[in-house]
Amino acid sequence: MEFDVIQRVSLIDPPAAVNLHTWHLEGTNLVESLKRLGDLPGIFRDARAFALMDPDTVVYRVQAYMPTTEGTEGGLYFGTTVIEPGTVGGEYFMTRGHSHARADRAEFYWGVKGQGVLLLLTPGGTIRAERISAGSLHYIDANTAHRVANTGDEPLIFGASWPSDAGHNYAEIASQGFGARVVIGASGTPEIIVV
Ligand code: S6P
Numbered sequence: 067m068e069f070d071v072i073q074r075v076s077l078i079d080p081p082a083a084v085n086l087h088t089w090h091l092e093g094t095n096l097v098e099s100l101k102r103l104g105d106l107p108g109i110f111r112d113a114r115a116f117a118l119m120d121p122d123t124v125v126y127r128v129q130a131y132m133p134t135t136e137g138t139e140g141g142l143y144f145g146t147t148v149i150e151p152g153t154v155g156g157e158y159f160m161t162r163g164h165s166h167a168r169a170d171r172a173e174f175y176w177g178v179k180g181q182g183v184l185l186l187l188t189p190g191g192t193i194r195a196e197r198i199s200a201g202s203l204h205y206i207d208a209n210t211a212h213r214v215a216n217t218g219d220e221p222l223i224f225g226a227s228w229p230s231d232a233g234h235n236y237a238e239i240a241s242q243g244f245g246a247r248v249v250i251g252a253s254g255t256p257e258i259i260v261v
């Protein structure tokens with residue numbers, strides 16, 4: 067069968083890709099960041115244990131595919147986070163945690179590998195916690211601060227997608243804390259304590 071060709075559209079590879087084994091992103095418009103213990107003063111409860119640890123210890127790495135300018139309304143971003151296993155005085159390694167600068171912007175997280183806890187905090191102070199594991203899907207509602215702790219003994223990998231006009235507000239969590247901490251409980255398993 068023959069087609070009347072008006073115009074051919076060239077078939078191209080997309081500008082970015084996800085390695086489905088490591089969830090490492092490759093391509094253009096990627097932004098990467100790495101947080102070491104020394105970059106995270108004041109977020110763990112046990113300041114003495116924190117002071118005794120090597121500040122160069124890597125806690126987590128983030129890669130984000132940001133194909134539009136930050137602040138663009140209607141766009142989307144895609145990211146992966148890898149949190150190393152470890153604790154500071156029995157409190158699991160975790161992300162800084164944030165709400166969105168445009169607080170009415172929601173986000174998806176999904177578990178890729180490892181075990182973790184997603185802490186969620188509403189402006190009214192309600193705290194929820196969801197278990198993260200390979201394949202878990204987490205809808206982070208608008209107006210909800212979020213932080214992730216790695217409760218396993220291997221790196222925790224999770225993916226995220228959020229609006230390109232969401233932005234980040236770290237100041238609120240930094241000054242007020244999260245209201246809950248994920249720690250090793252008496253039985254040696256993760257426990258969430260309200261503080
Ligand atoms: C962005 C999204 C994630 C986090 C990342 C690190 O909205 O929630 O990419 O940035 O997991 O967490 P944090 O709290 O240090 O930004």
Ligand code: ZN
Nearest residue numbers: 164173212228
């Ligand atoms: Zn977010």
